[in-house]
Amino acid sequence: MQNKLFLLCSALLSFALLAAACSNDDNTDTQDDASDTALISLEQECDAWGGIQAPAGFRVNMVTDIGKIDDGTFNEFAYEGMVAAAECFDIKETGVIETASEADYTANLNTSASENPDVLITVGFLIGTDTLEAANENPDISYIGVDQFHPEYPNNYIGVLFNEHEGGFIAGALAASLSETGVIGVVGGVEIPPVVKFLNGYEAGAKHINPNISVLKVYNESFADPAKGASDARQFIGEGADVVFGAGGPTGSGGIKAAAEAGAFAIGVDQDEYYTTFDGGNAPGSENLVSSAIKRVDLSVFRNIGEAVRDTFSGGAYTLTVDNMGITYAPFHDAAVSPEVAATVERVRAGLADGSIETGICAIDGLFLGENSACD
Structure with missing residues (x-):
């Protein structure tokens, strides 16, 4: 059945590279148009x-x-x-x-x-x-x-x-490419396999770009506590984080909203949070919402x-998966993402798709391979 489903959309999928993004409006529009063709x-x-x-x-x-x-x-x-x-x-x-x-x-x-x-x-x-x-x-x-x-x-x-670990990996690569402090954070939801895959994938992707980066991670007892997520994000920022990823439903969304409003870069999850959490660019901090790790x-x-x-x-x-376009990332919208960073993120996505880059994460439980994961 899975093969039949994939064949249904194979004729529709194009693997066009994302256009380079930069801070002026014309180039941002071009970048968004190009990235939309990948969705x-x-x-x-x-x-x-x-x-x-x-x-x-x-x-x-x-x-x-x-x-x-x-x-x-x-x-x-x-x-x-x-x-x-x-x-x-x-x-x-x-x-x-x-x-x-x-x-x-x-x-x-x-x-x-x-x-x-x-x-x-x-x-x-x-x-x-x-x-x-x-x-x-x-x-x-x-x-x-x-x-x-x-x-x-x-x-x-x-x-x-x-394969949430692939989406997390892309988000981590983006975060590490943007970070100037060498510290990034991720606000997770309940510690269940999909969330573990996101968080560990984020760490792996960040260290793929910068092996020395510090990744702050937290799990929460609820997916529905945006106030706790906001508190987590503010704590991360206090510890030097300048990019925060939210992977925990409304709890994670509360985290990235607080981070963006405080001036840190934010990365959303599941769908393009520019249109949800940030109200299509009308909410405070929208310019700091860099992208979202999308699960289709x-x-x-x-x-x-x-x-x-x-x-x-x-x-x-x-x-x-990334390969069948079920895992991808959202356009950069209002964020000032350089052409170099955009190219790096697309290179990582393409590498995951063709298998030249591996996350090192178990697709079953989200643990790192070699650390008693279900895949070992």
Whole structure:
């Protein structure tokens, strides 16, 4: 199934180099236009499916991770993928349940399943165990679990996985290229494999550029505590960090917002936080939001809904990587990024894509290879 999904978009993908960016408006516009060509749009993805339509009564439901569908994280990105798929495949019936706490996972899944959807999307690593149980109990529902790894999946359950360590590596290379103090930081969420992959990938990417750089890292007990993330970022800045990466939902977003407002460079995650956390350039500190490490959650949701619509849905792991454009980075927008830094970041991305650069991170648990990782 994974190969079929990749072939759907292979004709659409172009690996054009990002144009060099600089601080004047004309060159920034050129850079943004070039980087946008490396991002397959949902409209292009729809065209690739050849106009197939869902049967009458086809229904898609979604249960979010803790948060909302407009929270600027992968909840929102997954929702955008569902909405785009509904429009593309003429799906008339959709529903969303927003999760307030971990204690609500089981009840929310049961409520959503009671509506007899054809597809039920669940978002986040933490809801994965409940999703597996629900999939086993409801074999007639096709489950799409974003960020959910299991050793085995039933035939009606696809676990969408990402090589977050590759996205973190790119962010780290960017941070190290920008840092003047030799100290950078990253505000993480809960210490689970996707977050560990981001944080360790960030460290590895930074040290690929500058082996002597100091990388400050912190995990948090919640993905939904922007005040704590802001406090972490301010502490990092006090310790000399001049670039902060946020990889922890609203907690991480709180961190990069505080960092940017304080004058440090900031790097977002999951989707382009220039348009979410920084309100399209209208929020304070927007000029310091350098880029975002993007996980194309929207594409993964869209594609797997498409598989269900055409009755080719098959359980298993579906992994998005730099190579298949499921992991990438956002345009630099208002940030004053030099042509040299832009070229370095693109060189790193291309190296990850063709295999000439390796992260040194285990794709299963996010630990460094050789340090008792699951890959050793």
